[in-house]
Amino acid sequence: MKEIKKDVYWVGKVDWELRKFHGDEYSTHRGTTYNSYLVKEKKTALIDTVWSPFSAEFVENLKKYVSLKEIDYVVANHAEIDHSGGLAELMEIIPETPVYCTKSGVKSLKGHFHKDWNFVPVKTGDKLNLGKKELMFIEAPMLHWPDSMFCYLTEENLLFSNDAFGQHLASELMYNDLVDQAELFQECIKYYANILTPFSGLVEKKIDEFKSLNVPVDMICPSHGVIWRDNPLQIVGKYLDWSKNYRENQITIVYDTMWNGTRKMAEAIAKGIKSADDKAVVKLFNISRSDKNDVATEVFKSKALLVGSPTFNRGILSAVAGFMEQIRGLKFKEKKAAAFGTYGWSAESVDVISKGLESAGFDLLEDGIKSIWNPDENSLKECVDFGKEIAVKTRFPNRQ
Numbered sequence: 001m002k003e004i005k006k007d008v009y010w011v012g013k014v015d016w017e018l019r020k021f022h023g024d025e026y027s028t029h030r031g032t033t034y035n036s037y038l039v040k041e042k043k044t045a046l047i048d049t050v051w052s053p054f055s056a057e058f059v060e061n062l063k064k065y066v067s068l069k070e071i072d073y074v075v076a077n078h079a080e081i082d083h084s085g086g087l088a089e090l091m092e093i094i095p096e097t098p099v100y101c102t103k104s105g106v107k108s109l110k111g112h113f114h115k116d117w118n119f120v121p122v123k124t125g126d127k128l129n130l131g132k133k134e135l136m137f138i139e140a141p142m143l144h145w146p147d148s149m150f151c152y153l154t155e156e157n158l159l160f161s162n163d164a165f166g167q168h169l170a171s172e173l174m175y176n177d178l179v180d181q182a183e184l185f186q187e188c189i190k191y192y193a194n195i196l197t198p199f200s201g202l203v204e205k206k207i208d209e210f211k212s213l214n215v216p217v218d219m220i221c222p223s224h225g226v227i228w229r230d231n232p233l234q235i236v237g238k239y240l241d242w243s244k245n246y247r248e249n250q251i252t253i254v255y256d257t258m259w260n261g262t263r264k265m266a267e268a269i270a271k272g273i274k275s276a277d278d279k280a281v282v283k284l285f286n287i288s289r290s291d292k293n294d295v296a297t298e299v300f301k302s303k304a305l306l307v308g309s310p311t312f313n314r315g316i317l318s319a320v321a322g323f324m325e326q327i328r329g330l331k332f333k334e335k336k337a338a339a340f341g342t343y344g345w346s347a348e349s350v351d352v353i354s355k356g357l358e359s360a361g362f363d364l365l366e367d368g369i370k371s372i373w374n375p376d377e378n379s380l381k382e383c384v385d386f387g388k389e390i391a392v393k394t395r396f397p398n399r400q
């Protein structure tokens with residue numbers, strides 16, 4: 001237990017081992033934390049818990065600092081079990097204690113735990129008096145689940161933002177100013193790109209709504225990673241940037257290859273882009289050998305995405321197909337795209353990818369480029385020219 005502000009304690013778990021999250025859907029190279037907070041005022045409130053495997057450890061640990069029967073209120077900002085997992089064990093001991101959550105939270109918590117706890121549904125603006133301090137609730141639907149909620153502690157000026165503004169970053173250092181800044185912001189943008197991108201339209205509205213409350217913010221306490229105490233609004237500024245169809249001067253090329261023909265095409269296209277625009281960042285990823293969440297983060301940063309696959313069984317390679325499904329769900333906006341790939345006796349891959357890119361919301365720059373068998377010098381020259389055209393059509397600042 002660490003006191004982060006007067007009468008407010010961190011009682012969470014640092015998970016150094018975690019390497020996959022959401023099943024196998026999200027890589028966590030740097031582990032994570034499940035942040036739970038205890039406010040010990042005249043009344044005692046527990047805000048969120050930890051992931052289910054750490055439930056027993058969490059409750060044992062909590063007992064060292066507070067008699068569980070003295071917990072007056074439990075706040076469940078979000079029902080996903082990385083935050084609500086500890087409730088199962090805790091509520092066995094204090095079954096009558098009220099659980100404050102949104103109306104959707106009641107449904108999701110019941111859906112996960114099949115228990116009829118003493119739920120108290122709350123709405124934006126509702127307040128819970130703890131003595132001198134109050135907790136004010138702020139619903140945040142679809143950031144990133146229907147039940148998601150923030151709460152704000154008066155007097156200490158703390159925003160408990162749950163998943164928002166979080167990062168999968170294990171650290172014993174606890175605060176944003178103490179950790180490696182490159183690692184911190186890499187994990188923040190990866191988190192945004194892979195989890196929040198589909199809901200970008202709601203991010204700006206929610207931030208504006210919170211700003212209109214006109215309350216001071218001394219710290220932002222997310223449910224994963226470090227607490228923002230040094231210039232806490234810097235991460236809010238980043239979220240505003242990221243929510244507005246974010247693009248850097250980058251083109252990302254994602255492909256898979258069987259006998260290196262499509263790889264050669266990718267490299268020739270990259271060469272063409274660089275020769276036409278030496279300021280553009282070009283990154284290549286063989287998707288079957290790359291971390292899909294790191295690649296999605298690079299796509300998030302890009303102004304254009306080029307996707308390549310040889311034709312295989314009249315379609316595309318499975319790693320590319322998985323990637324196409326991933327970007328479809330992320331709903332990127334205002335990004336350009338094109339397809340490429342080799343073929344032998346039938347040539348479906350470029351059309352399959354092009355259709356996939358279009359239906360994923362990308363603007364197609366070209367019909368795509370195909371190369372038969374192993375690309376020869378002439379084919380590679382065409383790829384270089386294709387890259388040049390892509391560079392010209394996406395050149396900053398005159399984007400098309």
Ligand code: FEO
Pocket residue numbers: 078080082083144145163223224
């Ligand atoms: Fe960290 Fe949506 O759970």
